[in-house]
Amino acid sequence: MKASDTVHLIYGSDDNYVFPTMISAASAAVGIRGSLDLVVHLFDLGVSNANYTAFEALLRRVNSHVVCVRHVLDKKLFNGFGAWRGSIATYARMLVPDLLPELDWAIYVDGDTLWLGDIGELWDLRDESVAVLASIDPPTPMGVSRPDVEWYRDHGLVVNDRDYFCAGLILMNICALREMNMVRQCQEFMAKYPSPRVVDQTALNYVLQGRAKLLPSEWGVFSAWHGTADLSKACCVHYVDDLPWRRDKVNRLLSDVVLLWYYFCDDVLKMDLLQKHVSLAGRVWRRTLFLVLKRNQWMLYSAYVRSRLRNTHGISCATLRDIRARWKSVHGEV
Ligand SMILES: [Mn+2]
Structure with a gap:
């Protein structure tokens, strides 16, 4: 080779x-x-x-x-x-x-x-x-x-x-x-x-x-800043100041890219970490607040609010589904 x-x-x-x-x-x-x-x-x-x-x-x-x-x-x-x-x-x-x-x-x-x-x-x-x-x-x-x-x-x-x-x-x-x-x-x-x-x-x-x-924007996409990156392509997400395994502060929402990390652990590695890391109440409000903001970006009128929340970018449901389907097709047997 x-x-x-x-x-x-x-x-x-x-x-x-x-x-x-x-x-x-x-x-x-x-x-x-x-x-x-x-x-x-x-x-x-x-x-x-x-x-x-x-x-x-x-x-x-x-x-x-x-x-x-x-x-x-x-x-x-x-x-x-x-x-x-x-x-x-x-x-x-x-x-x-x-x-x-x-x-x-x-x-x-x-x-x-x-x-x-x-x-x-x-x-x-x-x-x-x-x-x-x-x-x-x-x-x-x-x-x-x-x-x-x-x-x-x-x-x-x-x-x-x-x-x-x-x-x-x-x-x-x-x-x-x-x-x-x-x-x-x-x-x-x-x-x-x-x-x-x-x-x-x-x-x-x-x-x-x-x-x-x-590099093209897909390689090293900041979780809090997607720029023009298209996450339906091959890419690498970089969780800068937004480590998925730390949902301890109030501004650490359960964003789509953070959930992707947990989905990967669960779907492919068979490790259900989300339940361990975040309480049920925490999962509910951190995800709900993220979804409200994802669908109502006008609420983030101020750069200050946006910067404090770190990550309000969403991924389309179709892209999320595709990414998970790809994992399952390659490694359904893991
Ligand atoms: Mn880093």
């Missing part, structure tokens, strides 16, 4: 994030077309053996052809880097060319994601003329400039805002990244600036300017 027939998908995780990460990896494994092989690389920055075993077992269960590779990383790799937000595993994406010396191309993705449809369609977008293809970073909900804009300005750096990308989903041309010495450049950046505004994303956007291209 040619190297190009194998999709390499990379996640970085610690024990806190390993559960959503395995759900995301399982969704990629379920949707990938039969003619492609999938290798899932896990950059392990503190995953217990028990959790890694569960990770691999789940992927095998949904797609027996998937190969998992565990890369146990030492936190010393990030010596000299400033404080991180969330998981330190986030930093590992800056080191991919060093950590996986045998690869030419790979997809690096956050664990707060869900793949709908064939990840091979993203793999087909590899473009030798650029070093990375990365997901769109949507405009801020309140319409103000991105936090990075100010940060770059304050530090005397110039980055074209039009090309700014979200580092949550990146298709990497690892050969090109090796040639341009991206790892060294990121390490120098991180050593010089102890707390970049959006951490690794701030570094990557600076280092990769002029070498990056934005």
